[in-house]
Amino acid sequence: MATHATTHELTFDGDRVVKRFVDWERGEHLREWRGLSLLARYAPGLAPEPIEARFAEDPPTIVMSRLPGEPLGAAPLTDTQVRALADALTRMHASVPESELADAKPNFDPERTQAALSRMVEEAIRKGGVGAETEPIVAKAYQVATAFAASPWAQQAERPFGGPVPTVFGQVDGNLANFLWDGKKIYVGDFEDSGRSDPMFELATLVEHISVVHAAALDAERLFAHLSMTSAECERLRVFRRAFAVYWLLRLLPSGPSHRRNPPGTLEAQAAHLLALE
Structure with missing residues (x-):
């Protein structure tokens, strides 16, 4: 098959x-x-x-x-599955020594990531933005998205640390279908984008992935309750979550690559989600 x-x-x-x-x-x-x-x-x-x-x-x-098991995401995760997911993420991020990742290209680079989001905004503007017929909530979220992309958000995420940010092995693909549940534990698959990453960047890719947000399969706060995070990491996570919410909003615009792949109403739901993160 x-x-x-x-x-x-x-x-x-x-x-x-x-x-x-x-x-x-x-x-x-x-x-x-x-x-x-x-x-x-x-x-x-x-x-x-x-x-x-x-x-x-x-x-x-x-x-x-x-791998054994079935992909997550078809139904809301149970408390047991959320705890198992937290355990799998913690193990993946903590297991590989930093020395093994020293020569790997980082998956998160502040300047490169910020520039990529800015290019997405420029492309959306070039294709006409949201248009006069757009739902008000989408137009409002679009304004928030363009303002966020123009801000020094990646640098703001660095400030709470005042020093080096932790480095971990990361999957860099938050699709819940990449996590398999066999009834007892969770396994992880799909590493074609993997490499040296930041734990909060990794967590944001997961909880803000469209497969999570719009399937309502995972409550982010329930997951966070099983993870140990400092106040600096929580602030960094907050910034990264907004960045990925903006990323998905731009992809879901009528001119974006994800617009036709998702059911009607997904763009409006993403707009509401982005505004709720404000």
Whole structure:
């Protein structure tokens, strides 16, 4: 049986999964293999076991073990699942030594990330913004989004620390479908964007992912209650959550790439969500 995604194709063969990369221009196959290898060494049992890297093939292919369980997100998470998710995230972020990540390209860079959000706003403006016929709540959220993108938000997230920010191994893909529940524990899959990251940036990618916000599958505050965070980390998380809420609003605009992929009303719901984070 095979399943398809925008960047890869998965084929399930007994207790193995074959992942063929449709798009690997950003080195997705290399990051996937490195991520699987690091977790196999430092957090065995959390993610698929890497079995074989076929990088000489076109397209490049990775063979890994098959995880048990079903993807999260089809229904609201139970208290037990929320606690297990917190445990899986904590283990993933704490297991890999910083020395193993020293030469990895950071997934969060303040200037690069802020510039990327600004480019999204510029593209939205170039395509006409929200238009006169837009629902008032969307127009208001759009104003908030453009103002936020123009602010030094990434630098503001650094200030509470007054020094170096923690570095962790991060998945950088908050889709709940990447977390599998077998009735007892949660496993983590999909590491093609993984690398050196920031724990609060990682947490924001999860709780603000469209699969979480609009499926109402995960209550962010319930998850946070199981995580140990300092006041500086809470402030950093607050800024990053707003950034990702802006990101999804821009993607859901009529001119955005996610507009037609989601049911009617998603844009208005995202606008309300962004305004509620103010």
